[in-house]
Amino acid sequence: MxxxxxxxxxxxxxxxxxxxxxxxxxxxxxxxxxxxxxxxxxxxxPDSTNLVSLFDQLPDPAWYFINLAQLPFGLSVVFSALVTRFIIGMIPIVGK
CATH class of the missing domain: 1.20.5 (Single alpha-helices involved in coiled-coils or other helix-helix interfaces)
Structure with missing residues (x-):
């Protein structure tokens, strides 16, 4: 036993x-x-781009709807998700 x-x-x-x-x-x-x-x-x-001057040219009503829709937060979340998806896809064992 x-x-x-x-x-x-x-x-x-x-x-x-x-x-x-x-x-x-x-x-x-x-x-x-x-x-x-x-x-x-x-x-x-790169550390910075010329996006600030482009956004400064937007009129106030456009800024109102951009802030109402929380576009800056949404773009950062989508961009982070795309970068993460790309990185995981590049891993030979995990990615397709």
Whole structure:
């Protein structure tokens, strides 16, 4: 009985170490690599553009509806989602 119990524990321990540990190591390494790559990419992006002068030319009624629809918040959410989708899509294991 003791040998059967030890054999079962060894089998379960081997399965957990093969499956869960390797996946955790791979996804941990991918998370670290992506965070480091994004740090480098954000330094390469431009700091500012000429958008402020373009928005200053908008009339007051346009600003009213832009603020009413919360367009700045919506654009930032959509842009962040698109960037995240692109980054996840570039991961060889997870992306399509």
């Amino acid at each position: 003791y040998r059967i119990l030890v054999s079962a524990i060894n089998y379960l321990l081997g399965w957990v170490l093969k499956q869960a540990t390797m996946k955790a190591i791979i996804f941990g390494a991918l998370t670290f690599l992506i965070s480091e790559i994004m740090g480098v990419v954000t330094k390469l992006l």
